[in-house]
Amino acid sequence: MPEKIKVPTIENIIKAYNDGLEMRVSHEDKNEKGHYFPEEPLIEVYVNNINSSQDYSITIAHEFYHYFRPKFSEENVEKCARFIARESPEIVEFMREVFEIPEYEKIKTNPEQKNNYIHYQKMQ
Numbered sequence: 001m002p003e004k005i006k007v008p009t010i011e012n013i014i015k016a017y018n019d020g021l022e023m024r025v026s027h028e029d030k031n032e033k034g035h036y037f038p039e040e041p042l043i044e045v046y047v048n049n050i051n052s053s054q055d056y057s058i059t060i061a062h063e064f065y066h067y068f069r070p071k072f073s074e075e076n077v078e079k080c081a082r083f084i085a086r087e088s089p090e091i092v093e094f095m096r097e098v099f100e101i102p103e104y105e106k107i108k109t110n111p112e113q114k115n116n117y118i119h120y121q122k123m124q
Helices: 010-018 053-068 076-086 089-098 104-109
Strands: 022-026 034-037 043-045
Touching: 010 043, 010 053, 010 089, 022 053, 043 053, 053 089, 053 104, 076 089, 089 104
Parallel strands: 022 043
Antiparallel strands: 034 043
């Protein structure tokens, strides 16, 4: 079991955004659902590999947790992400809103977004 699961707060999410974390979605074909690039810092969510709205929420939470708790193992990050998506969906929704990531249904059904990144400016 992971160390105590700490759900990111609204303040944690806003701080991450203001500190330069970026999040974007991509229709690129990758062998994973998402990836956190700590050197950027950047989170990419690869929607071609995501099968449901719940899977999308878990992936967003998972990649954010890599940023939030960088020393956690992959297994513990996944457990925490599933917990957050299940028990605190409003936190994942807030992440989506802050980083202006579209709803799952809009991404999966909008062919005009194929191979485009969605990239946003920092909060003022």
